[in-house]
Amino acid sequence: MQLIKNIHILTVFLSLGGFILRWIWVMQDSPRLQQRWVRIAPHVNDTVLLIAAITLAVNIHQYPFVDGWLTAKVLALLVYIGLGMATIRHGKSKQQRIITGLAAILVFVYMLGVAKTRHAFLFF
Ligand code: HEM
Numbered sequence: 001m002q003l004i005k006n007i008h009i010l011t012v013f014l015s016l017g018g019f020i021l022r023w024i025w026v027m028q029d030s031p032r033l034q035q036r037w038v039r040i041a042p043h044v045n046d047t048v049l050l051i052a053a054i055t056l057a058v059n060i061h062q063y064p065f066v067d068g069w070l071t072a073k074v075l076a077l078l079v080y081i082g083l084g085m086a087t088i089r090h091g092k093s094k095q096q097r098i099i100t101g102l103a104a105i106l107v108f109v110y111m112l113g114v115a116k117t118r119h120a121f122l123f124f
Contacts, residue, residue: 004055011049016108018042022088023101033088072120073111080107 018041025033032038057063057070064074083104091097113122 001056001059004052004059008049008052008056011045011052012112014045015042015049016105018045019084019088019104023097026088026091026097027094068120069114069118072114076107076111076114080104080111083107 022033022038022042024030025038062070064070083100086100087097087104091100110122114120
């Protein structure tokens with residue numbers, strides 16, 4: 001199960017790295033964003049991330065909408081995805097993309113905190 005956990009953590013950081021890279025490219029109006037692999041790779045990575053996540057949850061018999069910390073992670077992931085889409089795809093201005101991008105990173109750090117502490121409310 002350590003292997004699955006390592007895959008989960010690897011794909012988690014690939015997701016963050018891929019997001020930051022695309023964020024930089026969108027700020028630079030770079031044509032690199034249109035490359036085929038840049039459009040496909042995030043979906044492949046997210047699929048592996050989620051399969052590993054579900055496997056881990058089943059392994060420790062803890063589930064979203066049953067256990068608070070996993071519920072918090074899933075909800076935060078949805079917010080992270082929304083902010084990511086706002087930053088890369090739908091942002092109306094660069095200023096807006098900076099704000100949503102920073103917010104996405106904050107949510108990501110929150111998810112790392114939830115994963116480490118197994119607690120939705122990190123500071124209580
Ligand atoms: C929403 C889908 C997710 C689910 C269901 C999920 C589930 C899990 C589970 C059950 C574990 C514990 C594994 C164990 O201790 O045996 C775990 C570990 C971990 N998750 Fe997730 N995860 C999800 C998404 C994420 C995301 C988006 C991140 C990063 C932002 C993340 C970061 C981590 C990290 C860093 C660990 C290792 C914590 C440690 O050191 O023990 N997970 N995840």
